[in-house]
Amino acid sequence: MLTTLAPILLQATWETLYMVGVSLFLATTLGLPLGVLLATSGRGELLEAPLFQKLIGPIVNATRSVPFIILAVAIIPFTRLIVGTSIGTSAAIVPLTVAAIPFIARIIEGAIREVDSGLTEAAQAMGARPLQVVTKVLLPEALPGIIHGLTLTAVTLIGYSAMVGAVGAGGLGDLGIRYGYQRFRPDVMALVVVTLIVVVQAVQMFGDRLARKADKRNI
Amino acid sequence: MLRMYDRLGFAAAVFLYVRKRLRPMIRLSNVQKTYPARRGNDAHAALRGIDLDIAAGEIVGVIGRSGAGKSTLIRCINLLERPTSGSVIVDGAEVTTLSKRDLPLFRRQLGMVFQHFNLLSSRTVYGNIALPLELAGASKAEIAAAVDPLLPLVGLDDKRDRYPAELSGGQKQRVGIARALSSNPKVLLCDEVTSALDPETTRQILTLLKDINKRLGLTMVVITHEMAVVKALCDRVAVMDRGVIVEEGNVSSIFANPVHATTQSLLADEFMEFRAGTDAATDADASATISDGQEG
Numbered sequence: 001m002l003t004t005l006a007p008i009l010l011q012a013t014w015e016t017l018y019m020v021g022v023s024l025f026l027a028t029t030l031g032l033p034l035g036v037l038l039a040t041s042g043r044g045e046l047l048e049a050p051l052f053q054k055l056i057g058p059i060v061n062a063t064r065s066v067p068f069i070i071l072a073v074a075i076i077p078f079t080r081l082i083v084g085t086s087i088g089t090s091a092a093i094v095p096l097t098v099a100a101i102p103f104i105a106r107i108i109e110g111a112i113r114e115v116d117s118g119l120t121e122a123a124q125a126m127g128a129r130p131l132q133v134v135t136k137v138l139l140p141e142a143l144p145g146i147i148h149g150l151t152l153t154a155v156t157l158i159g160y161s162a163m164v165g166a167v168g169a170g171g172l173g174d175l176g177i178r179y180g181y182q183r184f185r186p187d188v189m190a191l192v193v194v195t196l197i198v199v200v201q202a203v204q205m206f207g208d209r210l211a212r213k214a215d216k217r218n219i
Numbered sequence: 220m221l222r223m224y225d226r227l228g229f230a231a232a233v234f235l236y237v238r239k240r241l242r243p244m245i246r247l248s249n250v251q252k253t254y255p256a257r258r259g260n261d262a263h264a265a266l267r268g269i270d271l272d273i274a275a276g277e278i279v280g281v282i283g284r285s286g287a288g289k290s291t292l293i294r295c296i297n298l299l300e301r302p303t304s305g306s307v308i309v310d311g312a313e314v315t316t317l318s319k320r321d322l323p324l325f326r327r328q329l330g331m332v333f334q335h336f337n338l339l340s341s342r343t344v345y346g347n348i349a350l351p352l353e354l355a356g357a358s359k360a361e362i363a364a365a366v367d368p369l370l371p372l373v374g375l376d377d378k379r380d381r382y383p384a385e386l387s388g389g390q391k392q393r394v395g396i397a398r399a400l401s402s403n404p405k406v407l408l409c410d411e412v413t414s415a416l417d418p419e420t421t422r423q424i425l426t427l428l429k430d431i432n433k434r435l436g437l438t439m440v441v442i443t444h445e446m447a448v449v450k451a452l453c454d455r456v457a458v459m460d461r462g463v464i465v466e467e468g469n470v471s472s473i474f475a476n477p478v479h480a481t482t483q484s485l486l487a488d489e490f491m492e493f494r495a496g497t498d499a500a501t502d503a504d505a506s507a508t509i510s511d512g513q514e515g
Contacts, residue, residue, distance in 0.1 A: 122337035125297055126351040126402070127327035136354065140341040216382040217340045 016171040027100035035108025060102040092169030107149030111142040144215035151207025243272040250305035267462035280449040283459035330399030334411035351402040389420035446489035
């Protein structure tokens with residue numbers, strides 16, 4: 001049994017890691033500047049842009065309010081526009097990324113707001129320009145928090161990636177539903193669940209280790 | 220003919236030298252700072268017309284109780300706070316009219332040291348001291364040339380690659396001082412730099428600052444609420460109360476003949492601490508309780 005299942009399981013695990021990895025990367029690239037702006041664009045803050053903040057806050061909240069499965073279906077036209085198809089592993093990356101961007105933005109906003117405002121003041125007193133304060137002070141100091149947040153996002157995305165099986169994306173969740181549930185194969189279901197546990201555990205441990213390495217506040 | 224030009228040249232040189240010596244490094248004229256009214260709070264006048272001249276190479280203390288406006292005053296010098304009105308002239312240039320683009324360039328001429336150190340936890344001692352130079356776009360070699368001699372100056376040769384979390388309070392403040400000096404500033408602004416330190420460490424930091432002033436001829440503005448700091452460090456002192464300077468003069472004459480009530484009460488605090496110190500010296504049990512009280 002294992003010999004026939006092993007290649008399928010391996011394939012599904014790879015698909016999950018691929019979807020989560022790529023969408024985490026894309027969402028971080030887009031969510032990072034958004035998070036920085038959310039944290040610093042308020043009135044009297046570093047990159048003052050109150051209008052932007054008033055506009056972007058509700059959009060971020062709205063995206064986060066939509067249940068993921070509905071979001072994935074609702075943006076199918078957008079997915080088709082970008083990837084050319086709405087079915088398959090690559091297509092699933094679009095809704096995963098869209099869902100993760102506001103999540104990551106809020107996490108990065110929170111991590112930056114945790115940085116002592118005295119450091120911003122000190123940097124400004126040294127003659128740092130606003131962008132330099134962000135790149136030389138805020139982001140390095142917020143890094144442990146950001147890594148924790150990205151780990152959390154990765155684990156959440158692994159959960160979401162199981163749902164995109166519903167739009168034909170493949171991956172571990174899809175394997176569980178099609179083989180384990182629809183074909184009445186509890187052994188496959190168990191295998192999928194165990195694999196997911198192992199993957200999540202590994203991601204969490206890797207993230208924790210990375211965050212600890214970046215954190216110089218308690219040596 | 221030639222001799223006349225020589226004389227003219229000499230006169231011009233003398234004129235320039237005298238002007239340079241007479242021109243204050245910092246001149247505050249009628250500086251006011253009012254925080255606008257906010258939900259539930261009335262408008263608050265933190266500074267109500269400050270006039271203060273600080274000569275090059277001088278150490279001037281600004282003393283007052285909390286809320287007197289001394290922190291706002293020092294922040295008006297490097298424009299961390301923008302004065303509501305009045306003029307701030309640093310080394311001959313009006314700075315309140317500087318644009319957002321030019322402001323960082325001006326601030327690089329001033330160093331600032333903080334009560335709570337404000338070191339980056341993610342950078343080593345070396346990295347923290349190098350930061351102002353990095354911000355100014357200095358090369359790796361230039362940074363090393365500036366930072367390496369500062370480490371022995373502040374007594375941190377052996378802590379070069381340590382992180383702030385591994386340092387004591389006094390060592391952290393030494394990093395703070397070295398960082399403020401690394402961009403070779405004209406003025407050092409010290410905001411309650413010893414208030415988070417114990418008495419012995421305070422004494423060491425004050426000695427270090429005095430030493431730096433002598434060696435580099437650096438102008439210093441020292442904000443404090445302790446007369447002992449003024450006595451140990453400053454040439455001149457300005458006493459602040461509720462947003463105005465109520466008394467100003469040489470440290471010795473202010474100590475000998477305090478006129479204003481605020482000055483007298485600040486000196487009374489100092490006397491109490493002095494009494495506590497002598498009592499402690501004669502009574503070991505008392506010293507334990509007193510030092511506990513001071514830390515709290």
